[in-house]
Amino acid sequence: MNKEEQVIMGFRDLLNKLVWLNKYKMEKSLKGYKPTEVHCIEYIGNNVDANVTKLAESFYMTRSAMSKLTKKLMQKGLIESYQKPDNKKEIYFRLTEQGKVIYKIHEELHKEFRERDKAVFEQVTEEQFDGMLSFVEKYSKHLDAEIKKLGIDMKSE
Amino acid sequence: MNKEEQVIMGFRDLLNKLVWLNKYKMEKSLKGYKPTEVHCIEYIGNNVDANVTKLAESFYMTRSAMSKLTKKLMQKGLIESYQKPDNKKEIYFRLTEQGKVIYKIHEELHKEFRERDKAVFEQVTEEQFDGMLSFVEKYSKHLDAEIKKLGIDMKSE
DNA sequence: ATCATTTTGTTGACAAGGAAACAAAATCGA
DNA sequence: TCGATTTTGTTTCCTTGTCAACAAAATGAT
Known part of the structure; x- marks a missing residue:
């Protein structure tokens, strides 16, 4: 290899x-809270005016799936929806108080994970970090370009 | 961040x-062939005496899932099962001629992907490669150790 | 040799997510 | 402006994978 x-x-x-x-x-x-649910709460907590479409794009999932997930989270009382006066189509989400509790716990957990893995990252030199980040950026852009090509092909089919 | x-x-x-x-x-x-199916064919093509358990471990999936997947691939005539005379429990898989065709096409595709992304990898210096690989190795070992800890905790619960 | 434990594979009930068809609202184009 | 197109979200049906319970074979202990 x-x-x-x-x-x-x-x-x-x-x-x-x-x-x-x-x-x-x-x-x-x-x-009682599944990873996807928590992940979704995290996103809604971090992004104002999150909606089904943005969630789907961010998670590489279908709107269908996100629609169902947000519905469930609303039923559980973790998020609530709202609309803007000048737009009757888009439906946004924000955390409820209960949702914020989960968000906080999740944040604490992340801190714990960082602490757990600190020793590994401390061994990484600045050059290595920059090397990895530049690789990720280049490759990611390259794939974006390829996906874009695809988009054109898709419509010309 | x-x-x-x-x-x-x-x-x-x-x-x-x-x-x-x-x-x-x-x-x-x-x-007509789903990624998981192709992935499974690839593994069986590369590993002699593949069975449900090995497939499951390699794919981070349950034996249950692999059992169903291999069943489907057999029904499609892409793989076939066999046993060894001295073991009536373990069931192994190998590719049929039809399965080998899929394997080859998949191989060609991979070549195509490598070609597509060549330009990106050519820009990566040897130092960057080694930096990334050493990072992956260290982090991976660290996580293995953490997972091992977990195993002990799990049984002591 | 015999009985308990472990390994291997299968099945059925269930949950998560995708695809397609759809409705309603927004935007675009002339 | 007004009809066509696009965007956004939902619902139904289907596939895929997990979990739990299980059976059969292999392994281990005494």
């Missing part, structure tokens, strides 16, 4: 582990 | 894009 694949597969494997472990911890601290 | 989170979230986002894009391309070339 060449280095390119090692990097990609290495990171894929790493993120799998990270997600798995953090999910485990999260289910312990936030019993 | 600090650099640590930038790296993690950057890679998460990057992999999401990569998966999404390659999935799209794959569905175009291998119509």
